[in-house]
Amino acid sequence: SRPAIQFNDNRAPAGRLAHGVLTVALEARSGAWRPLGSDRPGVPIFAFGEAGKPLQDPGPLLRVPLGTEVRARVTNRTGAPLVVHGLASRRVDVMDTLVVPPGQTRAARFVADAEGTYYYWASTRGEGFEQRQYQDAHLNGALIVDPAGATPKPDRVFVVERWMPRADTSLAHNQWFELFTINGRPWPLTERLTYDVGDSVRWRIINASNAVHPFHLHGFYFRVDAHGDDQRDTVYWPAQRRMDVTEPLWDGTTMDLAWSPDRPGGWIFHCHLNWHVVPNTALPPDTERVADRIAHIENGYPGAHMEDHARYGMGGLVLGIYVRPPRGWKPYTGARRTLRLLVQSDSAPDDSTRRFGYVLQEGDRAPAPDSVVVPGPAI
Ligand SMILES: [Cu+2]
Known part of the structure; x- marks a missing residue:
């Protein structure tokens, strides 16, 4: 049986960082992915893990200060040729890929030479980033390069991924049964974030999917601090930063954002394409017929009531945020x-x-x- 894939909330960096060198051993292999819950059906996908540790979705977080030398070994247990992108220096015209034959281990050695939010990704079928879906689509991991010589400000890293049930690229069938996830899970199983009024919130969003996601924050403006992709990141200087409530994140691109809750309550951050937040598809063997799936997306699932809309009427790319009321806070009691x-x-x-x-x-x-x-x- 396949090993279970664990969800990676991108808090703990992988590998061992010492004397300016990060040493990390990665492994790619097939695992059982259960994004709808450990008691629900899952599907086999390829995933990365650290050698000797469980597979993770998204793959292990690589996080180093600028100038660190990264020594990454990748073992390919997928049974097919593996092409890994992004384990390379950034200040080059074209980044080197790492090609790992089945059953083999290859090493990448590079200097993290540009600060920013990046990622590595792989495919076993020779597909480019835009064509990649199905079981290769979660071969992604964040690569964060922090400023040198300073403790990075606290932040969170969220990797957005897409899964489709078939290897073919025809949308006619696939589009009804795709799953969009944040750090490996779809709403309502995504992580719940809790903050206090006045907190400084910093997020790095990595869109490792081949679809655009206009991300929208309820209740507050956020500041866009950087935009990039797997090779380049433009970290804005103060005059370039802008306030926003919805920011498109194109296929394969990244953004850094910052915001601060100024009042308590329950809020969400979500993709604004409505078909990326529809109720999650069931996975085999529970997959619905196309006509049933469409009817349920349009009219609601049996037994779903409006008061449970957040649980049963939404899925996919939604993060839930709870802002705790400050001490002594009282709800508004003035005129309405x-x-x-x-x-x-x-x-x-x-x-x-x-x-x-x-x-x-x-x-x-x-x-x-x-x-x-x-x-x-x-x-
Ligand atoms: Cu979307």
């Missing part, structure tokens, strides 16, 4: 204005398509059922 926002249509029954819009009710009288305001009313 009640608004009723209606979503309705002004289309006639024989129109070819229906137009929906918003209209605001204030006071006792409901607006006409076919009234909408375009664009929606300002609140």
Whole structure:
């Protein structure tokens, strides 16, 4: 049987760092991935692990100060040729790849020569990053290069990955059964983050999937501090930083962001593409028929109620955040204005398509059922 793949929350760096040298032994092999829970069906995928330790999804975190020499050995137990990208210096035109024949071990030795948020990735089928999916798609690991000579500010590293159930690239079937994960798990199994009001929150997001994800934070602006990919990172100087609530993270790219909660509550950070946050697909042997899956995505799963929407009506790329109230905090008790926002249509029954819009009710009288305001009313 295949070894279980553990989830990697990217807190503990792999390998041994001493005297300016990181020594790490990686292994790639097939493992049992159970992203929906240890008691639910899983699927075999390839994953990286440190030699002699459990496989991890995403792969082991490599984290070193600028200028560190990295000595990485990679053992290939996938049974197929393994091409590893990103275990290389960055300040070159084209990074070296590491080709590891089946059953063999090869070594990469390089200097971490550029500060930033990077990653390494691999494939067994000779596919490029954009074509890679199915069992190769989680052969990813973060590579973080911190400034030299200073203790890095506390941060978190999140690796976004995609899984599709088939090796072919036709979307007709696959798109209904793909899974998007953050550090190996989809919502609602993603890590819950807890902060205090006033905390400085720093995240490094690595999109190791071949899809774009416009990431959106509820409740707060975040500051974009860097953007990059697996080879280049542009760390912004203060005048380049900008405040944002939604930032597209293109295929294979990375970003550093920072924010600070100024009020308590429950919040989420999520991909703003609605089909990346639909309820998670079941995995074989429980996979639904396509028609059932579509019907359930559109109309909800049987037994799912609106009060449980967060658990049963969402999946994929969502992180839950709880901001603790400060000592002595009291909920707002001042005056409240009640608004009723209606979503309705002004289309006639024989129109070819229906137009929906918003209209605001204030006071006792409901607006006409076919009234909408375009664009929606300002609140
Ligand atoms: Cu997305």
